[in-house]
Amino acid sequence: MLISQKSKEIIDSCRFCWMCRHICPIGNVTGQERNTARARMLALSLVERDAEPLEGVADNVYECALCGACTKECVTGWDPVKVVKEVRSELIMKGKTPPYIMKLIENLQNTGNVYGIAEVDSELKAEIDSLPETADTLLFLGRDAIYKSPKSAIEAIRLLKKAGVSFTVLKNEPDSGYAIETLIGKTAESKGVMENCAKVLNFKTVVCYDPADAKVFLREYKEWGIDLSANVVTFTSYMAELIKNGTLKVKKSNKAYTIQDSALLSRDLDEVEPIRDIIKACGENREMLIFGKDTMLAGNLIMNEYMPDVMKEVAQSRWINARNMGAETVVTECPAEYEMMLSVKPDGIDLKTVEEVISECL
Numbered sequence: 345m346l347i348s349q350k351s352k353e354i355i356d357s358c359r360f361c362w363m364c365r366h367i368c369p370i371g372n373v374t375g376q377e378r379n380t381a382r383a384r385m386l387a388l389s390l391v392e393r394d395a396e397p398l399e400g401v402a403d404n405v406y407e408c409a410l411c412g413a414c415t416k417e418c419v420t421g422w423d424p425v426k427v428v429k430e431v432r433s434e435l436i437m438k439g440k441t442p443p444y445i446m447k448l449i450e451n452l453q454n455t456g457n458v459y460g461i462a463e464v465d466s467e468l469k470a471e472i473d474s475l476p477e478t479a480d481t482l483l484f485l486g487r488d489a490i491y492k493s494p495k496s497a498i499e500a501i502r503l504l505k506k507a508g509v510s511f512t513v514l515k516n517e518p519d520s521g522y523a524i525e526t527l528i529g530k531t532a533e534s535k536g537v538m539e540n541c542a543k544v545l546n547f548k549t550v551v552c553y554d555p556a557d558a559k560v561f562l563r564e565y566k567e568w569g570i571d572l573s574a575n576v577v578t579f580t581s582y583m584a585e586l587i588k589n590g591t592l593k594v595k596k597s598n599k600a601y602t603i604q605d606s607a608l609l610s611r612d613l614d615e616v617e618p619i620r621d622i623i624k625a626c627g628e629n630r631e632m633l634i635f636g637k638d639t640m641l642a643g644n645l646i647m648n649e650y651m652p653d654v655m656k657e658v659a660q661s662r663w664i665n666a667r668n669m670g671a672e673t674v675v676t677e678c679p680a681e682y683e684m685m686l687s688v689k690p691d692g693i694d695l696k697t698v699e700e701v702i703s704e705c706l
């Protein structure tokens with residue numbers, strides 16, 4: 345394979361120890377060994393030795409959510425996610441990307457989002473149009489919020505307005521590069537999308553509503569050498585600071601909240617405390633089963649386009665975890681997990697975004 349020497353070393357370093365087996369959100373719901381990092385590394389080692397064709401692992405590498413749970417657990421200290429992304433790059437270079445992924449790439453090229461949605465929700469558009477053209481602070485909404493969770497995007501905008509923050513949202517917000525990098529890894533195309541986005545981020549502060557964009561701005565741009573002059577912060581850390589410095593005055597309620605930690609925040613960006621600071625200011629923090637850096641994915645909207653049944657089971661599995669911990673209200677940090685959990689929400693437990701929790705405590 346054309347993948348890097350480091351990735352080849354990662355594949356061959358796998359001790360097939362199974363330490364990553366029980367923590368894979370996909371493998372846990374499908375029950376299929378092939379979905380675990382261990383089996384994927386084994387399959388790739390066969391491709392590397394010409395015992396299997398590359399296209400034989402194409403579906404398999406798209407069944408990984410890139411959630412990083414296996415990377416955190418891997419006893420070798422290597423990173424199976426890096427390998428998966430590189431194989432996705434190799435597949436596109438060799439014209440062997442599965443057709444259902446090519447469809448998403450075409451959607452991206454035609455509409456700017458993998459979902460192929462041409463129009464922005466009219467209420468969200470009106471909310472964005474109500475904001476000043478220029479400001480020091482930019483709220484970057486991200487593709488999932490704009491096209492799949494406009495209600496969340498509207499609430500986030502309204503909360504910042506209530507806080508008296510002088511901010512704007514770009515009327516034609518570009519793709520951060522998250523989707524393309526997810527689909528085809530670190531290719532020249534992905535870099536081009538990121539560079540294009542970087543050109544319009546000339547603000548003092550960029551508040552990322554979606555942890556996926558925060559991760560791309562703070563990690564991938566750095567790796568590509570794409571400079572951002574803006575101070576990039578996550579929505580959760582920004583809101584926690586507004587509460588801490590008294591800009592947002594919340595009243596503690598007697599409600600119990602259970603956090604669905606975003607893996608992008610907790611594992612990729614090392615951010616676990618701001619959401620807890622917010623929840624503790626608003627009520628009781630009743631932890632989820634497997635939380636913080638150990639969090640389990642609750643859903644991914646891009647994967648929902650081609651593995652909807654599995655994604656529903658992933659979200660359902662998180663609801664079971666929440667129920668087992670006596671959760672009353674689950675609180676999400678990212679639009680993808682909010683929408684996926686909402687799609688299979690059981691009766692008797694509430695689901696709220698972090699901005700909903702703050703808003704009801706004002």
Ligand code: SF4
Pocket residue numbers: 367368369370371379380381407408409410411412413414415424425
């Ligand atoms: S990154 Fe997540 S989904 Fe992919 S193999 Fe590892 S644990 Fe499973």
Ligand code: SF4
Pocket residue numbers: 357358359360361362363364365381382385414417418419420424
């Ligand atoms: S924890 Fe690491 S070494 Fe062990 S099976 Fe998983 S990928 Fe291989």
